Amino acid sequence: MTWFRTWDHADVMYIADNDILVLITLAGSLLVFTSLVGLFGVLLNSRPILAVYTFLLWPAFLSLVAIGYVAYKRATFSLDRKLNLSWSQYYTPLGRLFIQDSLRCCGFYSVLHEATPSKRCYPRSSLPGCKGKLYRFERANLALVWSTVFSLVPLHLLNVLIALLCSNHVMETFGMGITPKRYRLTSRDVKMDAKKLMRRTGLGVDAEPSEQRPSTRVSASGGHQDDRDEDRVPFLSYEGHQY
Known part of the structure; x- marks a missing residue:
């Protein structure tokens, strides 16, 4: 939004804090690129890509710290003197004109102090100097x-810690083999499937194989023989359960 001048006083930040604006743009681009690398690593289950993502988190962290350090140092230590020096030596006439038009002021201390002439800014203009408005804008901005930036640093460090802890747990089956809860096999499902198998094999549903009463008959040799020996049901197993 600042590069395209889509908000009020964007020209002031573009001129007065151009170095910070460049750092913000580079850090934002690096953070977006790092997040895309991490996203592709998760989707592709790629351990090398996730390792690159973990490595890129550190340059991104340094870029955040650099922005916060430069902004804090400029705002805290002699901001008024820095603005005075910048207006006199670093700002171009076109840059001063952008600041004057955005803040509706003329000159630095007054209309007669290093002002860039324009339709609004001329020697007899009633516009105030830009020092006060520029100082208040810079202090707030x-x-x-x-x-x-400093509020995002703890969150970024937490992200780095999580990435380091998870880097040793990424395997070829990372994210695979987890059955959704609605498709997991329960004991009720096992019993229902067992009953279906027993129906198909001719075994009664209401009575288990062990509960059926054996009927015996006397063999020719005088011994007793189980009638079930003639039509014994084959041994069945299902998911570790034997019937």
């Missing part, structure tokens, strides 16, 4: 930048 820089505070917003460094506070936002």
Whole structure:
């Protein structure tokens, strides 16, 4: 939004904090690229890609710290003197004109102090100098930048820690073999399937094989023989359960 000047006073940040704007852009691009690498590593179950993702988290962390350090140092230590020096030596006439038009001011201390002439800014203009407005904008804008960045640092460190802890648990079957809960086999399913098997093999559903009463008959040799020997049911096994 700042590069395309889509919000109020974007020109002021573009001129006064151009280095911080460049750092924010580079850090944001690096963070987006790192997140895409991690996403592809998870989707492809690739351990090398996830290792690259873990490595890229450290340059991303350093980029965040650099933004916060530069913004905090500029906002905390002699901000007014830095703005005075920048207005006198570093800002170009076109840059001063952008700041004057955005903040509706003229010159630094007054209309007669290093002002860039324009339709609004001329020697008899009633516009105030830009020092006060520029100082208040910079103090608020820089505070917003460094506070936002430093609030993201703990979250990023937590992400680095999680990536390091999970790096040794990524295998070829990473994310595979986890059956959804609705498709998991329960004891009720096993009993129902066992009953179906018993129906197909001619075994009664209401009575188990061990509960059927054996009928004996006397053999020719005088001994007793089980009638079930003639039509014995084959041995069945299902998921570790034997019937």
